[in-house]
Amino acid sequence: MIDTLRNHIVKRLGNDIENLEIVLASFKPIMVKRNEHILRSGEVCKYVYFIAKGCLQVYVHDKDMNDTTRDIVIEDNWCSELISFGSGQAATESIKAVESSELLAIDRRNFQNMMEQVPQFDKVYKQILEASYANSVYRINTFVSLNALERIQWLMEYRPDLMTRLSSKLIASYLGINKDVFSRLKAQL
Amino acid sequence: MIDTLRNHIVKRLGNDIENLEIVLASFKPIMVKRNEHILRSGEVCKYVYFIAKGCLQVYVHDKDMNDTTRDIVIEDNWCSELISFGSGQAATESIKAVESSELLAIDRRNFQNMMEQVPQFDKVYKQILEASYANSVYRINTFVSLNALERIQWLMEYRPDLMTRLSSKLIASYLGINKDVFSRLKAQL
DNA sequence: TTAAAACATCGACTTTTGTCATCGTTTGCT
């Protein structure tokens, strides 16, 4: 489990990282079951999670208690509610496990320590933030300019893995489409 | 013009910044006329801009050459295509002036220098990035969960200034609504 | 100042998307 994270870091920062093992030791392994929450909106997000295995859903409830999924994150990626994590304010989003997952969590104190002790780790945060930002920008532009059918086609082209891995309901909520509409449009392809 | 930036920085980082004047001197003033581009998609974004006065539109073209506006940024804020600026890759978005504007531009080299010479300036970048990210997340969640009418109401509540300052066409494109639909719904409020 | 262009609004119509109820299938749980 730790190996996945070690590989991930080495892949990005190279092999010459001082204190790599100390860094790795600051992460706490967490096992979550399918549908279990690791963050509920209103709470403060205390951790940044590295997903060693599994899949997480980041979402908000709309007024009718439907959930709208802002992001779906799979293994070998980072997931958190960075705004809450960084500011200490209550999170607006919730995060739950779509599948049983293996996570490595690091809290704020350890995160800060690491940024100071391991200079390169500062880059990790920047990378996480930049990747998250790029992802959001991309998503907005996709969203605003494509209709329901085009969004489905987009997902099939760029994330075909998600099409088979996730339930229709979840995909529809990720694409911002009603699940019945998703079902219909998918059929006519 | 420089005063606006000085105030902006002091407001965030406090008054005890070494080399503040040197920092400010790294910015190049740029005047842009209404409708003038400062970045076209396909080019590399070479600057981060501080808007001393005016208003910029960040947008992409969809397949029918309509533009869909990802962001509208007004004076006393930062604007850039951060992904391109950071990576040196071609920008996917374009940026143009909605009004005649006064900008202060800093290029990558100066930006890097400053991060090294003025330790606190590193924070500025992080703040810009975090603010941009938070903005995007907020926008996605608003967008996915609200219908056209609700999005208009949302804008009227949180950014009433934009409602009067911008053309209907631009607002509609920012809200992801057809301009005729926007006109109709606005009338029935 | 004035002609051209861009803008805003509106009605009539089309297309897309959402809702609801139903029904057979799959899945999860004990």
Next chain:
DNA sequence: AGCAAACGATGACAAAAGTCGATGTTTTAA
């Protein structure tokens, strides 16, 4: 294994959003 719950597909209908053409208004630029 067996039951309940969740899921997925679909038809009929309702609501929302988009398109187009016409018209009057405002801006822009020469």
